[in-house]
Amino acid sequence: MKVTEKTLKARCTELNLAALRDTTFGISFERFPKGYTVEIKYRDATLPQVLAVEVTASEAQAVIEGVAAGAAAVKAAGAVKPEYITMETFTRQAGARCVKCQSKDIVLAHLTAGAGTITQLCSCSRCGQTWDSVYALSHFDYGAVAV
Numbered sequence: 001m002k003v004t005e006k007t008l009k010a011r012c013t014e015l016n017l018a019a020l021r022d023t024t025f026g027i028s029f030e031r032f033p034k035g036y037t038v039e040i041k042y043r044d045a046t047l048p049q050v051l052a053v054e055v056t057a058s059e060a061q062a063v064i065e066g067v068a069a070g071a072a073a074v075k076a077a078g079a080v081k082p083e084y085i086t087m088e089t090f091t092r093q094a095g096a097r098c099v100k101c102q103s104k105d106i107v108l109a110h111l112t113a114g115a116g117t118i119t120q121l122c123s124c125s126r127c128g129q130t131w132d133s134v135y136a137l138s139h140f141d142y143g144a145v146a147v
């Protein structure tokens with residue numbers, strides 16, 4: 001069967017409503033003059049992940065089927081839930097929870113200043129996960145300067 005924009009659209013819709021329904025993402029494509037772009041779109045504000053750019057319709061279909069097969073394998077393995085929270089969730093929670101198990105029982109260790117950022121080593125007392133929380137420099141407050 002010839003792959004067209006229409007069949008791709010139907011397949012994406014079918015996957016998003018069924019196979020990918022209980023995952024954190026959906027799949028989508030766009031047709032541009034130079035070819036198709038295929039993307040994974042997350043259900044929260046995480047930036048889309050581009051999987052293919054300027055490919056033919058049948059190449060786009062192969063990418064889409066690859067995602068479907070991957071999602072099916074993950075589901076079969078019983079790990080539908082992503083291992084880590086998204087960056088959007090992390091910042092919304094102000095870095096106050098474990099990036100893996102969401103426990104509030106976390107240990108904030110030493111700070112390391114870098115170029116416009118401060119990195120803090122964190123660890124979770126519940127699951128043992130460690131991560132770096134990265135703080136971005138935003139402004140100074142001259143009211144706090146002693147004269």
Ligand SMILES: [Zn+2]
Nearest residue numbers: 098101124127
């Ligand atoms: Zn944890």
